[in-house]
Amino acid sequence: MTGPCDPSSSRPPESGDARATLPLVTLDEPERLRADAARNRTLLLEAASRLMAGCGATNLTMESVAAAAGVGKGTVFRRFGDRTGLLIALMDHREGLLQAAFLSGPPPMGPGAPAVERLHAFGPAVIRHEREHHELILASRADPLRTYAVPATRLRVSHVAMLLRQAHVAGHPELLAHTLLGSIDAALVRHLTTDRGMSIEQLDQGWHDLVSRLGARP
Amino acid sequence: MTGPCDPSSSRPPESGDARATLPLVTLDEPERLRADAARNRTLLLEAASRLMAGCGATNLTMESVAAAAGVGKGTVFRRFGDRTGLLIALMDHREGLLQAAFLSGPPPMGPGAPAVERLHAFGPAVIRHEREHHELILASRADPLRTYAVPATRLRVSHVAMLLRQAHVAGHPELLAHTLLGSIDAALVRHLTTDRGMSIEQLDQGWHDLVSRLGARP
DNA sequence: CGAGCAAGCGGACCGGAGTCCGTTTAACTT
DNA sequence: AAGTTAAACGGACTCCGGTCCGCTTGCTCG
Numbered sequence: 001m002t003g004p005c006d007p008s009s010s011r012p013p014e015s016g017d018a019r020a021t022l023p024l025v026t027l028d029e030p031e032r033l034r035a036d037a038a039r040n041r042t043l044l045l046e047a048a049s050r051l052m053a054g055c056g057a058t059n060l061t062m063e064s065v066a067a068a069a070g071v072g073k074g075t076v077f078r079r080f081g082d083r084t085g086l087l088i089a090l091m092d093h094r095e096g097l098l099q100a101a102f103l104s105g106p107p108p109m110g111p112g113a114p115a116v117e118r119l120h121a122f123g124p125a126v127i128r129h130e131r132e133h134h135e136l137i138l139a140s141r142a143d144p145l146r147t148y149a150v151p152a153t154r155l156r157v158s159h160v161a162m163l164l165r166q167a168h169v170a171g172h173p174e175l176l177a178h179t180l181l182g183s184i185d186a187a188l189v190r191h192l193t194t195d196r197g198m199s200i201e202q203l204d205q206g207w208h209d210l211v212s213r214l215g216a217r218p
Numbered sequence: 219m220t221g222p223c224d225p226s227s228s229r230p231p232e233s234g235d236a237r238a239t240l241p242l243v244t245l246d247e248p249e250r251l252r253a254d255a256a257r258n259r260t261l262l263l264e265a266a267s268r269l270m271a272g273c274g275a276t277n278l279t280m281e282s283v284a285a286a287a288g289v290g291k292g293t294v295f296r297r298f299g300d301r302t303g304l305l306i307a308l309m310d311h312r313e314g315l316l317q318a319a320f321l322s323g324p325p326p327m328g329p330g331a332p333a334v335e336r337l338h339a340f341g342p343a344v345i346r347h348e349r350e351h352h353e354l355i356l357a358s359r360a361d362p363l364r365t366y367a368v369p370a371t372r373l374r375v376s377h378v379a380m381l382l383r384q385a386h387v388a389g390h391p392e393l394l395a396h397t398l399l400g401s402i403d404a405a406l407v408r409h410l411t412t413d414r415g416m417s418i419e420q421l422d423q424g425w426h427d428l429v430s431r432l433g434a435r436p
Numbered sequence: 437c438g439a440g441c442a443a444g445c446g447g448a449c450c451g452g453a454g455t456c457c458g459t460t461t462a463a464c465t466t
Numbered sequence: 467a468a469g470t471t472a473a474a475c476g477g478a479c480t481c482c483g484g485t486c487c488g489c490t491t492g493c494t495c496g
Contacts, residue, residue, distance in 0.1 A: 034492055037444060061482060072446030077484065079444095141362045144405040148413065174414065175401065175424045182400030183393065187362040195366065196392065206393045213431060252462055255474060279452060290476030295454065297474095 043069040057139035087140035095152040098129045115166035116215050123207030130186040137186045261287040275357040305358035313370040316347045333384035334433050341425030348404040355404045
């Protein structure tokens with residue numbers, strides 16, 4: 001007879017990343033993989049993407065992904081940790097274009113335009129990107145805390161915080177960045193448009209309004 | 219050989235509540251229960267609460283709750299739908315005090331104070347309440363979209379939106395309410411304090427700052 | 437080039453969420 | 467009070483996420 005909870009494997013709640021205290025911009029993790037592992041990783045992501053296109057993200061099972069990639073189930077877990085990890089990797093992979101656009105694309109989103117203009121351009125782009133991939137994004141949110149460890153999220157936050165600093169906006173840049181991003185969160189956008197009848201244009205309007213008010217000097 | 223996805227039980231993604239288009243203040247759902255069902259519901263909530271106190275929310279299994287309440291497993295699912303539903307019910311139940319405080323408690327949170335003051339008082343109270351129950355709150359967030367159907371969430375949103383209207387704040391009240399509430403979301407607060415070294419006082423400060431800036435007339 | 441070994445692999449296995457359906461029972465009807 | 471019915475009950479069953487551990491294989495160093 002064991003204790004009432006489950007004494008085996010006292011898991012220190014997963015704890016995410018130890019290097020969370022590093023500056024937010026440290027987003028690189030090359031993670032040297034052995035040749036076969038790297039190949040299988042790609043195979044798995046492709047298989048998952050293919051399966052997800054056919055059925056929903058909800059119907060994606062780890063076993064089917066493994067089978068479709070021609071590897072064992074254990075391999076999927078070894079590579080991605082768990083189901084959420086796989087979904088996050090998949091989602092993260094699809095952010096490439098958006099990231100390129102605001103990191104190094106042409107103005108007004110990319111560098112070259114004044115910070116406030118870049119901020120204004122950022123919101124609508126994110127809203128549209130998230131609408132396009134909402135299923136995957138929502139599915140990858142099973143653990144709310146893990147969101148903050150997702151590279152794409154961290155990059156957005158540090159990017160917006162940087163723009164806020166450049167625009168000399170008063171207040172705590174990181175907190176403000178989270179607040180701004182929260183107003184165009186995928187789940188919220190989905191709720192407001194689907195259940196509450198708001199239009200994308202109203203959301204754009206709300207974003208511009210918010211940026212303007214925060215940026216305004218008293 | 220079946221289709222590639224899973225043709226059985228084509229579940230129309232759960233769809234939450236059909237009455238989501240009703241005015242946000244409609245929060246009542248008396249839900250007449252048969253005597254035995256009502257009794258078992260209480261037994262189950264008590265059992266779950268007791269078990270959760272002993273072990274974490276993560277270690278709470280539906281079967282153990284059923285056993286501790288002396289009912290069958292099927293009964294738990296019939297009553298609460300799924301695990302998330304049980305956790306939401308549990309969490310919702312614990313919001314009573316906070317809700318009483320901002321709905322009918324003494325000023326500055328309760329009625330009697332000017333709307334802007336009530337807004338200022340609201341944030342810190344929520345932050346503290348969420349810190350106290352973060353485990354349950356976070357655990358009940360498995361499905362990000364369902365959050366907006368949780369009575370406690372809807373009540374907060376409609377309350378803040380009302381205060382914003384009363385304070386004659388420009389902009390879309392509901393969107394602004396979500397934005398404000400997003401800045402003190404349980405997961406965000408947890409992240410900022412645990413991983414990013416912010417203090418509760420800084421978060422309070424951020425809240426007051428935000429409310430002030432939104433409330434300020436140009 | 438060959439040996440050592442850490443990393444990768446895979447599939448049997450386990451536990452818990454969610455379903456199903458035959459049985460029981462509270463509430464209402466006459 | 468007995469009959470009727472819709473709701474509630476319970477536990478066997480299925481399916482999937484996650485673990486475990488013995489086997490294999492790509493790298494590295496002598």
